[in-house]
Amino acid sequence: MKGLTALLRQPRSLFTHMVALLIGAMLVAKLGSWTASLDDKAATVRRTHVEEMLPRIANTSRIMGILPRELRQKTLSGIRARETRYSVDDKPLLSPDLVLTDPQAIAARDRLMDLLDLPRSAVLFKMWNKAENAEPSWFHNPWAAIEPVEMGMKFSVRLPDGQWLNAVNRRTIQPTVWSSTSTWTMLTSILMVALASFYISRRLSRPLRDLADRADRLGRGEAVPTLEAERGPEEVRRAAHAFNAMGARIRRFVDDRTRILAAISHDLRTPITNLRLRVELLDEGETKTRMLETLDELRATVEATLSFTRDELGEEAVRADLSTLVESVCDDFAxxxxxxxxxxxxxxPLICRTGSMRRAIRNLIENALAYGGTARVSIRTDGTEAVILVADDGPGIPENDLERVFEPFVRLESSRNRRTGGVGLGLSIARSVVHGHGGDIRLHNRPGGGLDAVITLPILSGPHHEGLIYRKAA
Incomplete structure (x- = not known):
């Protein structure tokens, strides 16, 4: 059932194409075998009918040969069949110059000659299909057998006294290809091939689907598990090995970068503290005040960087309730x-690093309070995603700067005053955290004024929802 749902939901997927290819190939093969069976059945029916008629014509000819002329017509009227009309005439019904081209017609004429022991000139024979002047050609048109077909034969046999026994046989052949047995056999074979197609296609496409899903999650900055590289064809296994190696290299690069950043930030704390102690010894004045403000900003930058790197390097992802987590952050502010x-x-339900997620939400609320005065936080669901909205009533951000503010250390002086605190890392850290959880974050100016920060995160469903401990994250 899941395979059928995926087939209908993703008509352009590899799974759908493979199922369609396998079923299409099966239908073509079935059509070919069915066409061949039509030809065989039509030829068999035609051959059987001819074989039945030849002895009848031979026996009738022998009887007419021993009867006086005056009794022949009377006798024929008694043996006239529903499908065959007999007559005894002075001339043959068929032309003596008739040339046969159909091998079956030639074989039938020769068979009648053997039965009567007569020369070719004394036995004239013709067969037709539908049109009287057309030679039968089931091999050329096997589709004719799916409809009722009228076939016919004409005989002219010379009697011992020179008269001719003429006979015309017409018979309508009913098609037998749509018998219940044939129909059930075809439907059963189609069903079996369809089931096999579903199984094979899912088995072949699942590794590629897993690879695409993990590549998408890795591209969003989310930590992803390694792929099982032993499933599927050789090409798929090689792609899985390459993806696992690429993911490991990316993780090492990010971890090394984070560790270097943490080490640099940690090493900067001592010289900043020494500089502050020396500045404190200076005489009071504007120069000392500005130097202290600069040192405070440097210290805040270092502390924010250290806090972020500690969260990234030391925290494990756990199951948590997003609503409870966000509510606890809002309660702290309230x-x-x-x-x-x-x-x-x-x-x-959400799998997340609770400390990092709290920091991201806190950064957005702090921005809303600092530049809008209030913060309204809400959560809703949109399909398989959770949407967190942090709204303020501030002046907003110019449209061309809505993306730039996510860059590290970017501050918009027209709307962000340096004295409000912050070093330009809050939004950058928030986006990094959200991307690391497979989500995204966007800023939107409201038409009536104010700024909306919107976070979208994938949520758990089904069995993942069971067994969660819903608590306020510490």
Missing amino acids: DTGHPVSFSAADRL
Whole structure:
């Protein structure tokens, strides 16, 4: 059932194409065998009918040969069959110059000659299909057997006294190709091939589907497990090995970069502290004040970087309830008197690094409070995704800077005052955290004023939802 659902939901997928190819190939093969069977059945019916008629004509000819002329017509009227019309005439019904080209017609004429022991000139024979002047050609048109077909034969046999026994036989052949047995056999074979196609296609396409899913998650910055590289054809296994090696190299590169950043930030703390101690010894004045502000900003930058790298390197992902996690962050702000409101949907299970996720949400709320005065946080679901909205009533951000503000250390002086705090890492850290969880973050200016920060995250469903511990993340 899942395979059929995937087939209908993704008509352009490799799985769908493979199923269609296998079933299409089977149908073509079935069509070919069915066409051949039509030809065989039509030829068999035709041959059987001819074999039945030849002895009848031979026996009738012998009887007419020993009867007086005056009794022949009367006798024929008594043996006239429904499909055959007999007559005794002075001339043959068929032309003596008739040339046969159909091998079956030639064989039938020769067989009648043997039965009567007569020369070729004394036995004239013709067969037709539908049109009287057309030679039968089931081999040329096997499709004719799917409809009722009228076939016919004409005989002219010379009697001992010179008269001719003429006979015309017409018979309508009913098609027998659509018998219940044939229909059930074809339907059963189609069903079996379809089931085999589903199984083979899913087995071949599953490694590629897993590879595409993991590549997409890796491209969003999410940590992904290694692929099973022993499934599928050789080409798929090689692609899985290459992807695993690429993912390992990327993880090593990111971890090394994070460790280097953490080491640099840690080493900067001591010289910054020494500089601050020396500045404190200076006389009071504007120069000292500016130097202290600069050192405070450097210290804040270093502390933010260290905090972020500690979260990235030391925290394991766990199952948590997103609604509870975000609510706990909002409660922390509300407990200190900040105007932060929160509304949530039902429980939203999520695998995440709770410390990093709290930091991302906190950064967005701090921005909303600093530049909009209030923060309204809400959570809703959109299919398999959770949508977190942090709205403020601030001046917003110019449209051409909505993406640039996510770059590290970027501050928009027209709307962001340096005295409000922050070093330009909050949004960059938030986006890095969200990307690391397979989600995305966007900023939107509202038409009536204010800024919306929108986070989308994939949520768990089905069996993953069971066994979760819903608690406020510490």
